[in-house]
Amino acid sequence: MSIFKSIFSFFAVFSLMLITACNSTQKTFGEGLVSVVSQNVVKIAGNAAIQDVDFSDLYNEKITIELTGFVEERTKGFIENLVASNAELSGAKLIRSGQPDIVVEVVVNSAGNDQGS
Numbered sequence: 001m002s003i004f005k006s007i008f009s010f011f012a013v014f015s016l017m018l019i020t021a022c023n024s025t026q027k028t029f030g031e032g033l034v035s036v037v038s039q040n041v042v043k044i045a046g047n048a049a050i051q052d053v054d055f056s057d058l059y060n061e062k063i064t065i066e067l068t069g070f071v072e073e074r075t076k077g078f079i080e081n082l083v084a085s086n087a088e089l090s091g092a093k094l095i096r097s098g099q100p101d102i103v104v105e106v107v108v109n110s111a112g113n114d115q116g117s
Contacts, residue, residue, distance in 0.1 A: 055090035064100040069108040
């Protein structure tokens with residue numbers, strides 16, 4: 001029975017070491033949103049901003065998404081995907097090339113990250 005206690009103790013200590021090694025959500029290098037916190041803030045804000053938008057008039061229409069305003073490269077893809085996926089759920093047909101029936105213009109008043117830009 002002591003071998004099982006030893007194995008359990010080893011895994012408990014090992015698991016604790018793994019958990020405490022992840023003590024920060026801050027990225028130390030690379031591009032994009034700089035932390036998990038900022039990613040979640042943008043996700044929550046985006047979902048809240050689009051939750052009441054009615055895309056039903058786009059049903060069966062070929063559309064493209066156009067972003068205007070203060071669009072940051074760091075959040076551009078997220079905003080495009082957020083609008084496109086919600087429009088497609090309402091039956092719109094997102095096209096990448098060719099002539100759309102409707103251009104959905106998304107105006108971004110402000111966007112930023114947790115480094116103040």
